[in-house]
Amino acid sequence: MHSNILPKSSELSSLMQPLKNTLRQLSGHPTRDRVLPLREYDIDHVLGFFPPVALSRLDGEHAVWETLLDDAKGKVSLGEDTRAESKAKRSYGESWRARVRSVSILDLESIRLFTHHQQVPRLPVGVLSQNIRALQRAHMVLAFLIHFYVHSQLPAQDRSHLVVPASLAVPIVAISRLLGIAPVLTLADTVLWNAQPSDPSLPFSVSNIRFAHLFSGTETERQFYMASIKPELIGVDILHAFEQYHGMINPADPVCVSKTARDIVGVARTIDEITQVMGEIKATVNPYQFYWEVRPWFSGSGPATDPSTRWIYEGVSESSQLDLAGPSAGQSTVMHALDVFFDVDHKQVQHRPAPQTAANKAADKGFMERMWRYMPGDHRRYLEDLRRGQNPIRGLAKESPLLREAYDKAVLSLKEFRDAHIQVATLFIISQARTTPPGTAEEAAERAQFAVQGASKGTGGMPLATQLKSGRDSTARTLLGST
Template sequence: MLNAALFGLELPETPTGFKLENYQVDYATGFFPQEPPSRLSGQFKLWEDALDDAEGKLSLGEDTRACAKAKRPYGENWRDRIRNMPLLDTGDLADEPRLWQRAHMVLAFLINFYIHSQPPNGSPTPVHVPECLAVPIVNVSRVLGIAPVLTFADTVLWNAKPADSQLPMSANNIALAHTLSNTNTERNFHITSAKAELRGVEILRIIEDYAQLPDYADIHAVSRTAKDLRRLATVVQDLTDILQNMKDTVDPHCFYWQVRGWFRGSDCGTSKWIYDGVPESDTLDLAGPSAGQSTVMHAIDVFLGVDHQLHEKRSPAPSEENKKADRGFMERMRRYMPGQHHAYLKDLAALPVPVRSLAKTSPLLRESYDLAVLALKKFRDAHMRIVCLYIINMAGTTPPGTPEEALERQGMQSQGRAKGTGGSHVASLLKAGRDATDRTLVVRR
């Protein structure tokens, strides 16, 4: 028997409460609901109808191709219809989490359709989200504990469903209910995230098993943890493969010019968003969706003890660029997760014996722990290459359409839509995350 003294650690009691089911997390589907949220009915069908009338029929406002411009009059009518919709009382939604999730998703899609189908007018004046969308999404978001804007939960967790409804959702059986751009590139982009999310469920189970260990320092527990850390490394390697394989189905040029514009939040364009009818709407969290909001990805970081905020003294010391990067990004992204999932991360961070502390003192764990950290660092290296391919490189390409159409679009791009569309901000953020992961290793090579 090993005991705490061998580790040089004071080991507190193991918690009993850290179970996935306490956080609305399913053992098979993870952060996906067991069943996809069902369509809203009654008076809320109005929102569903508006969504049906938007998909595939509206064009991205900044798209200057003739085929996109031909859709603009329809877009004007659609937005006019939205402005004239009644303000519905979300208190009338039945007390059923799936309906609230569906309401959030439908409203968030409507908001992005409403904002981004408007041709940019080149002025930095704020854009207004009508009260009939703004007020209900804020109310629904308060119940769900999530930001009142399109999030990873809307585009992936509540949007994915089994392609064959007779079979459970799996890597080979995923379809999407909704897209903004109506392109296969967008579908496959979200399906890639959904596949990673599903593969990540095994990691959630590994973490739960660790949290449930009756005695972290017992020899059997240590050898089990070592084995599980190796398993975790393999799953993270699979996530990297899923990420890299997206090159086969997600077209970079289409992604950059036809898809990404639909996702922008209030932090990216030239104009801030105002939520009409919502007091102090400038204090709301209104960034665009990102896989940086995936609770699975955060769970890996928290479990392994990656220090994104540079709170701890680790080697090698952070570079000047690391220090200047947005250290609060990952923490902020948690506000874009459903409240229960956010709570899961908070409790995970409070486990009495972080696996990194054990690995530092136990030669039995060190190698397998570092293997898991290295796998995560490789994931972040691969992710940086993906971002280079899909954003940084594409920023220098010619927009789609005839030379005249492309020129018109390029003119718009140069009017200051650059933040979040590539360049140094994103690169230094991702590099800082990769370097923080590297600093998590317990043995410096």
């Protein structure tokens, strides 16, 4: 029943179609039913899913959100943190939350007017792009505010739910409808829209990045975001390879098959680079600090079995039906594009070799596709078009030994990436869940009372190891081998 809250991608696409058609006409590309050039999905040819120019700050009446966020950073502490320095910030946190509740629900017309199809022909492309970035900035700021607001409160098991005030809930839901994204903190907020060039005079790159917002203010959090950024930037080459393939008139032509095989081997090498980055996180991010000081800020609305952690968005109808799981590495569009292109069957509906393991049977088989709802609408539409694209690579690989070898090489690299992901998740979450909270013995004992069951679960409440192993096994089942 999510359609009443967040439009389906098809509905969003219909709403935005006049806008898209105008952009295609301006760029010289006709409207067509196929996988379109990357720019049609707000994908930059150099930066991929990162906006080429991000808005640095909201102004006018929406600047109040920026001010509230500035006033939270470094001054509002994690509610479950029982150390003395965190407790000393609780009084300020209470007054800050009162200020948040007192903010008027702003008139969104100034920030959403550009989406109305009647306005599209009158808007220069530059102005249009700027307004899209304003929506993204607004979503990011509001999402950070919501998570600061919720997680700065003391845990309480006797409450029926957590209330997100209308001053935040109403605008983020309205903005999320326009962007086609979940109204909660997502990977797009923490990484894609949070990263800015540290030196604006130089191009955006891995060596020229700063993050606009951190919850904990720690180097661990910054390095965690850096580890998430690198695969997105490295993965741009993968998107180009997919674009090349779907741009072929006859991909079964021997010359095209040979080129595709080379490109897919290149994709495998790029996946290997991403896997290497995954391994490097152990040297740059402190697992203990990440688990206890950073990760709690990311948590979204809790499971139905624990009403005290369920979020209700004040002033929003059917609030209980919102997608509010919080950010996850599973929201990376680059990784989902690999799954779609190579036809990895996470739902396990295809008849493929390899037996079902216990992890396969227990996992939430709809998890990966559900993560699509936490992506920007244009990026989700890219995945949908990629899935509907003509001449699926798997079918062609079955008919060509040369392409089959390249295909399996890439799928095996993807499987090895997921092996590495399991190792990292084990170190950073599963193992840390068994450690003692930071602080003195008394402080640690006090915080232990706030421990939430299922602390080593992933986004959505599924045991993390089970979900990751299922994804790894589904990838392994994609290999064609000699069959």
